[in-house]
Structure formats: C-alpha cells, structure tokens
C-alpha cells in the first residue's frame with residue numbers, strides 16, 4: 001500500500017467518470033450517457049487529511065460529490081470491458097474522495113461547449129481520505145458511501161448502483177489513454193449532491209472502514225479570483 | 231535547464247489555453263472569448279523525439295495545433311495579470327508542442343456540453359520538441375512558429391498575435407489552480423490547423439532554434455478504440 005506522501009508525490013492523472021449513478025443523473029436533469037465519459041482533475045487539487053480547509057472561490061456555487069477512488073498499481077492499456085480480474089488486479093489501493101465542483105462554472109461551460117477543467121480543478125477541490133489498503137475492500141461494489149454536511153446525512157448509497165462497473169470504466173479510459181501506476185480514478189457519485197458554504201463542515205466515509213474518514217471544513221478563498229459569467 | 235527525462239518524469243499538469251489567436255478562432259467558427267479559458271491534457275499524452283509516431287485512433291478526425299509551451303520553474307499562485315516580470319521569472323524553459331485534437335470527438339463534446347478530456351487526451355496526442363533553454367528565447371512574443379505536413383507549410387505565425395499574453399494566461403490559471411515546478415502551459419495555436427492521416431509526416435519548429443524541431447509521422451492506432459457518435 002502506498003503512503004499518502006508517496007501517492008501525493010507520484011499521482012499524475014486524476015480521471016473521473018461523470019453520471020455513473022442513475023438517481024444522480026436525474027437530480028441534475030442530465031441525459032443518461034450511452035457510454036461512460038470522463039474528465040481530468042489536476043493533481044494540484046488534492047487535499048489530504050491535515051492539509052486544511054476546502055477553499056471556496058468567490059462567486060462559486062460549490063457542490064460536493066462523494067466517490068470511491070481507485071489508485072492504480074500498474075500500467076493499463078486496452079483493458080477488456082468485461083475483464084473483472086484484470087481490473088481488480090490493476091488496483092493497488094482505494095481512497096475516498098470528494099469531487100468538489102464549481103456548479104455554476106460547470107453550468108456555463110456546458111451551455112457554451114467549453115471544457116470542465118476550471119470547474120473541476122480549483123485548489124482544494126479534491127478532498128481525500130487516507131489510503132485504504134486493498135484488503136479492506138474485498139468487493140468494491142459492496143461499499144456504502146456516506147457524506148454529511150453539518151451533521152446531516154446528504155449522500156448515502158452503495159456502490160452497487162454504479163451504471164458502468166469498474167472494468168468498463170478502466171476499459172474505456174485505457175483504450176484512450178494509458179493508466180499509469182499512481183493514477184487515481186474516481187468512479188462517480190450517487191444522488192444527494194448539493195451546495196456547501198463557508199463555515200460548513202463536511203464528513204464523509206465508508207461504513208466500517210476507518211481509513212476512509214474525511215472531515216473537512218469550508219473557508220473563503222482569499223485572492224483575486226471571482227466567478228462572473230461573461 | 232531540465233532534461234527531457236527529468237521533465238517527462240516530473241510534469242504533473244499540462245494546461246492549455248483555447249482560442250488565443252484571432253484568425254484561428256475564425257477558421258473554426260468559434261466565439262472570441264472575453265476571458266481566457268483552459269483545459270487539461272494528461273501527462274500520459276506526451277510524445278518526445280524518438281518516442282515513435284503519433285497514433286491515429288480509429289474514426290477520429292485528428293487535427294494538429296502547433297503551440298509554444300512554457301515549462302514552469304517555480305510555484306505560482308495568484309500572479310497579477312500585468313506582472314510581466316513575475317511571469318517570465320516563473321518560466322524555467324520552453325518547448326515546442328503540437329496539441330493534437332480529436333476534432334470530431336471535441337465537436338460532439340461541445341455540442342453536448344461534455345468535457346474535452348478525451349478529445350485532447352489520447353496517448354501520443356502531445357508531440358514535443360527537445361527542451362529549449364530559456365536563454366534561446368529572450369522574447370517569447372518574437373517567436374515564429376511553423377508547422378508543415380508532407381513538406382507543405384500549414385501554420386506559420388508569430389507569437390505576437392496572442393490575444394491574451396503570457397502574464398494574463400498565468401494569472402488566470404494560477405488564481406484557480408497552483409502552477410507547480412515542472413508543469414507545462416501551452417499558449418494557443420495560430421491559424422492553419424487541419425487534419426492529418428496515417429502516413430503523413432508532420433514537421434514543426436521555431437525559426438532559428440534547432441532545439442524546437444519536431445518531426446513525427448502518423449500511424450494507425452491498434453486496439454479496440456473506435457469513435458462513434460452516440
């Protein structure tokens with residue numbers, strides 16, 4: 001199992017699947033995809049336990065999305081979409097992740113056909129738990145994800161609701177771009193996403209797995225950035 | 231100056247500006263942006279001299295875009311948009327880059343409001359020259375970029391045509407996400423982009439700078455990927 005320090009130093013690609021839980025697609029009024037689609041977050045957005053608060057950029061409607069993360073342990077290219085063993089063998093460990101999203105920035109990008117990289121890529125927009133040893137999750141579809149805001153449960157669903165399973169995800173990514181040791185793949189968020197504001201406290205976790213705990217508060221981001229639609 | 235090996239091992243983020251030359255915006259019938267916008271390419275897309283051909287994914291309309299690349303030498307956050315000295319001080323060296331783009335994949339993404347990461351992120355979709363020592367480019371706006379396909383010049387423009395200059399680019403990126411040592415920033419492409427096919431030979435360079443030479447051919451990509459609109 002990689003340490004947080006090793007993972008932080010070596011992760012070069014964070015690939016995230018969009019719209020991978022049916023009820024989450026409905027809540028955002030999105031189309032259900034006929035095939036998986038993916039986007040990148042920059043490694044500079046990672047926020048590990050002890051790194052400090054999530055920073056809220058001015059003018060941004062900031063949403064949480066709790067997701068199971070796969071840390072890759074080997075190079076993967078052209079994995080078969082039904083290769084369950086190949087997919088699981090390629091996973092080195094797990095991590096719980098919150099895919100923070102600047103929803104109004106993303107909405108403008110979607111309307112104008114622009115990339116999502118800014119909406120998904122602000123500093124601190126990828127809170128992570130400690131690394132979860134692979135042996136702690138014998139079945140990645142038997143994982144109960146939960147996220148609360150100020151003590152109120154907002155997301156709580158099992159990973160068996162994924163529309164595209166892990167082999168299909170790693171297949172579709174790896175036939176486009178090589179997955180490398182240390183890369184992180186986020187597997188999508190269940191229903192219940194919503195806004196958080198300065199002063200809120202987010203807690204997330206996986207039932208029964210202490211290493212998956214995330215507890216992080218939200219503070220205003222200083223500096224010149226302000227979102228304004230153009 | 232970093233070596234190719236050190237850069238390849240350490241680059242964690244490739245940020246690219248879109249629509250930064252007026253005549254290139256016109257040729258693709260795009261809107262001129264009121265502010266810069268950016269997208270990520272994965273480090274796994276890098277293709278250095280000697281690495282082999284550009285691989286053409288099945289069903290993809292594959293376009294070249296020659297661009298001046300900035301390799302960052304230090305951490306940058308919240309740079310001022312007019313801080314010419316701060317911007318140039320943060321550049322460690324330069325590299326010539328071809329931002330290969332799956333145009334039909336991108337067109338579908340733009341129409342459907344989906345991310346650009348796949349269209350921009352295939353393996354081999356970032357041909358690079360050798361590292362160009364900073365001293366070889368005393369003025370990054372006085373650089374004549376050129377690209378030819380099978381011996382015919384297709385792109386040939388000076389970097390003084392950039393709509394948003396380098397300090398503004400680094401300012402807008404660094405107020406969203408921290409730029410780190412070893413990150414690469416692509417500064418946009420001038421007019422003349424177009425398709426290349428298997429068997430074509432691309433040459434690109436910067437007038438007067440031998441380190442900037444790129445010569446790479448195009449071959450079919452093996453494997454299961456095929457682009458089909460859904």
Ligand SMILES: [Mg+2]
Pocket residue numbers: 016017018065067099188189
């Ligand atoms: Mg997500």
Ligand SMILES: [Mg+2]
Pocket residue numbers: 039040115116117269270345346347
């Ligand atoms: Mg994108």
Ligand SMILES: [Mg+2]
Pocket residue numbers: 246247248295297329418419
């Ligand atoms: Mg480009």
